[in-house]
Each structure stands twice: as C-alpha cells, then as structure tokens.
Amino acid sequence: RPSDATCGVGNSNSNGKASLPIRREKDFVDTFFSNSRLHFIGSWKANIDGVMSAALALNKSPQPLPATECKVRQIIHVDIDCFFASVATIVNPTLEGKPVAVCHSDHSNGTAEISSANYEARKFGIKAGMFMSKAKELCPQLVRVPYYFEKYQEISRALYRILLRFSAQVQPISVDEAFVDVSGLGDSMAICQEVRACFAKETGITVSAGASHNMLLARIATKRAKPNGAFLVPSDAAEAFIGELPVG
C-alpha cells in the first residue's frame, strides 16, 4: 500500500527522497498482477460476460428447447485439454510428445508453482499447483515453458464463438470451460464432435466434451472423455456410471 511505502527499508532518514519507495511499491503491484495466472483466470470470469453479450447481440445462436418443453434435456460440457500447456505446444511444435509444464521459474529449488502440465508430464505425477522443484524431482527432463496470456485470451474467445454457433444457452465456467444447453438442437454427441473439430481446426488445440441430461453428469462425463475425446452418459446408464466412480 502506498501509505505504508514510506516505512520501507532504506527510507529512514529525511533527505528528501521519500517518493522513490512509493513509486517502486506501485511498480511491484502492477508487475505482480500482470504476471499472475490466478489473477488472469479470476478476472476473465467477469470479462466473459462482455464476450457473451456481444456474440448474442448478433442473434445468430439457436435457442434450445426450454426445460419445461422437453422430457429430457441435452447438456454438453466442454473443457480444453491442458489449456496453458497446449498453447505452449502451438507456439513451439517441437515440444510435441515431451513432458511440458507452464511455470515462471525453471529452478530446481524454490516454490514457483506449475500452472498446467501436459499429459506426458502427468504420467510422472506432475499436476497444477505442484512446485516446479518437486516436479523436477519426479521428471528431470521436464520442459518448462512461459505464460502466453494474450494467446489464452484469443483462444478462449475462439472457443466461446464456436459454442455460441450451436446454442444461445452457454454458461461460462472459466477461461477454458463451459456448459451448453443443446436440447432439441440435434444429436448431442454429434454436436460435441462438431465443436471439437471446429476448435481443433481453428486453433490446433484439442478440447474434450461430455454429454448427458444434466449439468453434473455432463461435467463428470468430460473427465472420462479426456484427453481429446467425447463421452456420453445416456439417461438409462446414469445410475451405473455414477455408481462406479472411484473415490479421490
């Protein structure tokens, strides 16, 4: 906080240089937020509303059947595969097939957190939130890549533009994840595959999809579909599907 900055180290004497620590404090806060992946994700949620209303204003998105007018809804959930890590592979295709993790630091000690790990890296037990130092213990040949926040924004917009071509009822969950109500708009698995194909063609990145008759089942179906797949839970299979889910 600027009001605290004059209490900082090296500013104890009254030589008229009190403004310097205040300015450096402000720069610190700005760089912190501009490099924070969690700030990027969190503020995007509010940002999505603008993207949505702009696209919906074009009035080109088909309206699904209201829940009251169809016996069984058709809900789709989509989630980009290891989003940030996938973007790095688009930027540098030679990373294909190698274990990759997104992180500010590549050091073997310290507490820098991994934001996203690709599926090669996950075979070693590496996952989001893990310290890079721990990840390199598990996988010394792990390739560390930087953040590309501008590209995440661009690719996220592409996903939402595609989803809104199939239905006007899109609920954003995050930068890489959304629900879509496609009740009465066609075969839900066919729509899943169309969305996946469109997105892969436009961005070169894979997105997985789950489909079922409610949001919860669709979301869990996406976990089963990953990576680079689609999975349907039919109404009469829901009980068995839920019943066999492992703990953890």
Added chain:
DNA sequence: ATCCTCCCCTAC
C-alpha cells in the same frame, strides 16, 4: 420465516 453478512471452502 426471510434476509443479510461473515466465514469457510472449493474450483478455476
């Protein structure tokens, strides 16, 4: 009974 605020937790 309802509404509100605070707090804890979780998913991104």
Added chain:
DNA sequence: TAAGGTAGGGGAGGAT
C-alpha cells in the same frame, strides 16, 4: 526466478 487472485456456494447466526 517469482508473481498463492477471484467468484460463488452454502452454512452459521444475528437482525428484522
């Protein structure tokens, strides 16, 4: 060399 922010669900409990 590191950038642990943000929104929302839901329970506890006080005010109305």
